[in-house]
Amino acid sequence: MGVYDHSIDALDRAALEPRGLEHLQQSYGSPGSTLLAVPCNQFPRVDDSPDPRSLAIPGGPLVPARELRWRSSASGGPGGQHANTANTRVELVFDTGTSRALSDDEKARIEQKLGRVVRVVASDERSQWRNRRLALERMGDRLADALEIPRERRPTRPSRRELDRRRGDRLADQRRRSSRRWSYDPED
Numbered sequence: 001m002g003v004y005d006h007s008i009d010a011l012d013r014a015a016l017e018p019r020g021l022e023h024l025q026q027s028y029g030s031p032g033s034t035l036l037a038v039p040c041n042q043f044p045r046v047d048d049s050p051d052p053r054s055l056a057i058p059g060g061p062l063v064p065a066r067e068l069r070w071r072s073s074a075s076g077g078p079g080g081q082h083a084n085t086a087n088t089r090v091e092l093v094f095d096t097g098t099s100r101a102l103s104d105d106e107k108a109r110i111e112q113k114l115g116r117v118v119r120v121v122a123s124d125e126r127s128q129w130r131n132r133r134l135a136l137e138r139m140g141d142r143l144a145d146a147l148e149i150p151r152e153r154r155p156t157r158p159s160r161r162e163l164d165r166r167r168g169d170r171l172a173d174q175r176r177r178s179s180r181r182w183s184y185d186p187e188d
Contacts, residue, residue: 051064051065053065053068054068055068055094055136055139055140055143056140057140057143057144057147058140058141058144059144059147059148060106060143060144060147061101061102061103061106062101063094063099063101063102064101067094067095067098067099067100067101068092068093068094068139069092069093069094069095070090070091070092070093070132071090071091071093072087072088072089072090072091072128073087073089073091074086074087074088074089075087075088075089075123075126075131076089076123086126086128087128088123088125088126088127088128088131089121089122089123089131090121090122090123090128090131090132090134090135091119091120091121091135092119092120092121092122092132092135092136092138092139093117093118093119094117094118094119094139094143095116095117096110096111096114096116096117096118097111097116106147109146109147109149110143110146110147113145113146114142114143114146118139118142118143120135120138120139120142121135122134122135122138
């Protein structure tokens, strides 16, 4: 089994090809049926729509697909003959140092918590496509956790009521402990 290193795999390339209505009817239409479909190349293209292969960090920036590196290899576990022949294990690698999507502060925060190169592996599913989705989701979660800035703690003084309650608890504990002690009583 070889290890394949690629940025855009064959499935993604096929999804990017403009295909016409004839292709859809040949693939999915049965004889005599009417297939209602719009060719992919006739959809209006919106420039700000995110690429489905890009990484959307929750609460953070959008990392374009060209900055992510994918590796797929054979996955262990169940699956029979399919698992022996398919490269379903997916590794997603993101180099924060070369990223243009992150600011210098974000890069520093991620490098401090996770290192310069962040790696995520997914081999939970039997499908490479589902493992790719899992890897993207996990990478987004890890980067979001690393980018989170912890709130600064503001020290507070306990209230007078709280101090009185603590003092009462301490005195009650002292009385309880002193009642456990054995004392000599000469009259007994």
